[in-house]
Amino acid sequence: MATPAVSPFLAIPSELSSEAKPAIIHLKRDQHQALVLKPESTLQTRFGNFPHSSILGLHPGSQVRASAAVPSLKEQRKRKRASNSNTTTETEGIQTAAGFLHVLNPTAELWTASLPHRTQVVYTPDSSYILHRLGAGPGTQIIEAGAGSGSFTHASVRAVYNGYEDGRELGEGEVKVEDNKKGKVWSFEFHEERAGKLREEISEHGLETLVQITHKDVCAEGFMVPSEEGATTSPRANAIFLDLPAPWLALPHLTRQEPSPLDQEKEIRLCTFSPCIEQVTRTCNKMRELGWVDIQMVEVQHQNMEVRRQLQRGYDEGAGPRSIAEALTRLKGVNDLRDQRKDAQIAQAHGEQASFAGLGFKKSNGRRKQETGEEGRIVSRMEPELKTHTSFLTFATLPRVWTEEQEKEAAEFVKEHVSKGVEPRVVGEKEKRWKGDEQESKRQRKKRERAEQKAAEGGEQAEGEVKEEAENMEIDG
């Protein structure tokens, strides 16, 4: 049986296929649609119709033109109606051939932007900071409690992934490294329907062996994962993310006492995600009680900046002045006009025709032609809708248990196996930074070896030869 393909979330495939699910359709900025490509279907958007067959086989990231050949049923109806009634010449805005879209490979970010929201989502600015601070890397076993919509699940599996158990990611001739532990996300969700939905999604995305989803209330029942026959497996996690309403209830389950869900031989990094300050203080109190150290709390704020070219419009385009000079010109012009009016009235009273000289500005039709995109000046501003607060992130560390016996054992070990029993030299300010080991160069080594050899043989003559050879070597180099 052929092994299934690597999830498109973890490697960009060379071409879009119905296997790699989903493809992300980029319609416009901040408008994405996750799509499973099927040869017989057609994607209908307001930018036109796109038969999946026109997308399949393309390289991810390709721009796709709308197909003129396959008008949708709806459009056909509309066209028919339009031709029958013959009332409106304005089509409904869907000019089939004009539109295009981009089809992208899914990433955790794109999935977050297009996923079906079931709960409050952990967005990229938060998740990226959390994963960085938790030190999540290939091989990490990470617990995620409160999986919710699966946004953080996708971000964390990307961080901890270092290959599938079945080695499907390996290319021809590559050998699986046996001894490295495969990174895994241990995901918990106490809402049964959400857990089920997430399980479906994860499986569809080809991540099922990398994410273990458990339907369980961790606050009440802890983090052990039930396996067959009533037994439980321990995640042996070394990174933990808690997105729970009451993290302090889950903390006592993160214990070093067996059965423990933690990696007993490593320090544990933890992050809780709580929107309210009361939750934070309560969590911190509990953490301190349970021996967590290095407690730090931060808040991440993020904005997208909108970058535009600001083209200033003047009077000639129906707007205000561009500068003081223009304002002055206009004000003077108004004065002149007033005078002219007076003159005109007088003239009219005398039965003459008056002429209105302009204000120095001509009004145009307001259209500005784009030339190179380099007109105006670059300005930036924040996006119109901000997320001013997502949640407080509380980080903490649980060190390994270190008993006095272990301390003694370690001291003993160092004394016997590491230490050479020499007088310690002081490492102070100057040696703070290591600048690479000093290495004996090849030439030095040879020279030394020869010298040793000759010294062993003895004789003054030998010494002379060494010198000579050393000189030869230098010329060679």
Added chain:
Amino acid sequence: MAPSGDRILPYTHVLLRLPSGVLKIIRILPDTSVYLGKFGTFPSNALLHRPYNLTFDILDNNEGLRVVPAEELTRDILGGGFGEAEQGNADETHYDLSYNTTEGEAPKEGVMRTNRNTVDNAASQTLTWEQIEELKKTAGNSGKDIIQKLLSSHVAIDQKTAFSLQKYTLRKASKFMKRFSVHRLSVSALTDYLHDSKEPFKFLEIRNHHLGLMMSLGNIVHGGRYLVVDETGGLLVAALAERLGVLNSTTPGPATAPVEDDETTEGPDSKKRKLDPAPATRNTITLIHANEQPNLSLLTHFNYDANTPPVTHPLYTHLKTLTWLQLLAPDEDTTMLPPDPHTPEELAALKPGKRSAYYRKLRRWQKVSATVADARNGGYDAVLVAAHMSVPGILKAVVPLVKGSGQIVVYSPSLEQATELADLYSSARRTAWIQRKEAAKNEEKAEEQAPVERDWDDETPDPTLMLAPTVHRETVRAYQVLPGRTHPVMTSKGGAEGYVFHGTRVLPVAGKVDAKGAFASQKKKRRTEVSVDAMVPESEAATPVESS
């Protein structure tokens, strides 16, 4: 038997946090004494094979270390170890100032004292500075004695409110406690350290949240191939390597250079020589640098010295470096010339020294040319940039090397640099680019193409290659969390705010994309809003607006 599990091994770099909050990086060698200034000296052997994240008291007279239990640590943070009763209910009473107590009456239990009657007086502390200096030398117990003495000889100590007493004790503790905690030197710890103590401009003032965001936006995942332009001394490379799991050597130790046995008399095919491990094809970092040699000085903290790379380090096979010249004009680079060929007979006739020099050159040439060919072939999963030099030109060069749907992420210290990039990929510029190309095609077919791509004075990148360019601004605000005293920290480091520019590499369809209607008049636009939207499917933020 060696203690099991994850612990501090000899020759690794660790981060020490001192009571004053100062961070220090130390490479732990066996049989040395580590000198921490006024906080004392301890033997490095007392730290080896111990776990990370423990806190130690430095015993007096270089006698070793004492592990501080977490409970003691927490108690010291919360109450300085003194006045616990008051600390217990401080949460509730801090703001309950009672104004009902009559003059002269003793304040009720549980009501917070205020600093109303506190008078600042230098004479409150009865110890003279000479006495304190003397105490510093003589008082033992890892500094606890001196703090106790200071408190007991402070005459106004009972006037202090519970909070100010705690603050006072903490302040003294941060000055006199001989204590430190030891942390794993991860990239995030290193970044904190660099911000604390080094010239930040050297690494573009890049902060942890920028690195995190770049790793996520760059879609960095184990197994990919990544292109990097890093002028931060290796910080970005380190962050990327950490995400790819190739930063830390499993066997730290005195570095060993690749052993080369140059006495081989046979030809290059003979396997007598210990072979260099073959460069990896997946999970790699390719660094483009502007000087002859890359500046990766920060990687020495992870036991990787770029000048004499240790063959046991995973970066030895996973990090490839090449210069801009090698990437853009390999024909003009002399290191790309193969060494003069020799026939096996000629080789055999050479002196051993010359022969080994020939093989050395040959191997270097093979390695460099393979790297260059690989890089010029492109197909990278993402490109990450943090550079002092002008970024538009960099993007012009590297964006075509990224595969479709790959990510382009640039760190800019200032907003101006980031907006300049976003503007280069605006839809107006894209339209102009397409029109210009069309026009050029109609006029003289092939002539336009070549000079534009060869001319590095013109740094304008092809705007059709990037989708949805976005400028991210991110700030992280730290809080103090203590019972009843939770608030944002009062001060923090300023400097460059830092912005992250991000876009996705796309493959534009050949020929003209019909986008008519995008510049329809305002009136028409309003009338057929839907259709106009349809014409401009992306980057409306980069669309010029007209201010009124």
